[in-house]
Amino acid sequence: MTTHDTRPGSTGGADTAGPLHGGPDDDYTPEQLAAMPREDLDRLGARYDGVQILHVDPGPEPGSPMERRAIRQVGLTFTLAGLSALAFVVVYVGAGWFFPDWQWSVSGSDFSAFFTPLLGATMGLALALVGVGLVLFSKKLLPHETAVQDKHDGSHFDRVTTGATLVGGLHNSGLARRKLITRSLGFMGGGLGLMLLMPLGGLINNPNKGNPLGRTAWAEGVRLVRNDGSPIRPGDQEPGSLETVFPAVPGGNRQSDAATMLIRLRPEQREQEAPREGQGDFGYGDYVAFSKICTHAGCPVSLYEQETSRILCPCHQSQFDVTQGAKPVFGPATRSLPQLPITVDDEGFFVARGDYPEAVGPTYWNRERI
Incomplete structure (x- = not known):
């Protein structure tokens, strides 16, 4: 019978071939799990979850020309998405800045004819570029693997190892060292957030104050x-x-x-x-x-x-x-x-x-x- 070292700092047999026996929470104490490195927890959780890796593609080599090119492409796409979102904001609230006397009208032949199409175009382009950027990031920079996994219960062991897997996914994404992408993501997120908040401006600064259906522009002394x-x-x-x-x-x-x-x-x-x-x-x-x-x-x-x-x-x-x-x-x-x-x-x-x-x-x- 094979036994595994379960002392704090050990891998618990995660690096040894063959199935694991016994319940996870019975084999490892919370202290032992807390002492294990994230990589070991990731492998250990995969073993206990019955994960079978069929194929692994680690992605581009860090620092390689292929990676740098992919980073530039993703960063540019996210930046353009942010700029499109900001363009929506400029059209939405900036019309009054650039054209102080302008008022939207149904049959207007001036800026009114382009106001709604410009809103739709800038918002649609921003969301489309977000999708393109995420696809490029996933296909060109993230490692890929094909795996099959059995369903497991929600024990403490599962929660700890799953957390390690998620953190490992973030680590493998390379966002921590790919500063261009993180900056462009932040810029894009700010632009999109502002774009989505703009239509709520009427709730914050309600233009329909002072009984608008019952009052007109006529007032005492108006010629x-x-x-x-x-x-x-x-x-x-x-x-x-x-x-x-x-x-x-x-x-x-x-x-x-x-x-x-x-x-x-x-x-x-x-x-x-x-x-x-x-x-x-x-x-x-x-x-x-x-x-x-x-x-x-x-x-x-x-x-x-x-x-x-x-x-x-x-x-x-x-x-x-x-x-x-x-x-x-x-x-x-x-x-x-x-x-x-x-x-x-x-x-x-x-x-x-x-x-x-x-x-x-x-x-x-x-x-x-x-």
């Missing part, structure tokens, strides 16, 4: 301007005419919820005028201003029949009576168009006295402002 940015004075419009105006703020003429109709009533319309309760002073002289967004489905109401005093929505034929506070008188709309309180400033130009007193747009936003 009413045409699409070209020119301000409007009383008398600039003919009686019975309509002018689409916007708030004189950055991007005001691109804020769809702030589009407003400035209407100059005819004398007979002034006689018939019956404003909504509490809004009798919202107009200025024979001028009134109403939201351009239909309260039925949000379409832009842009047709005005001065003979009938009606504003028409071309989408579903809702009609609103200007002399009745833009009350719906025909069609599916059930809520009046919100009215903007207006006055003139010291220079004689039209300005808003505040925002709309209620939410603009479709009826499903029907709620009073906080």
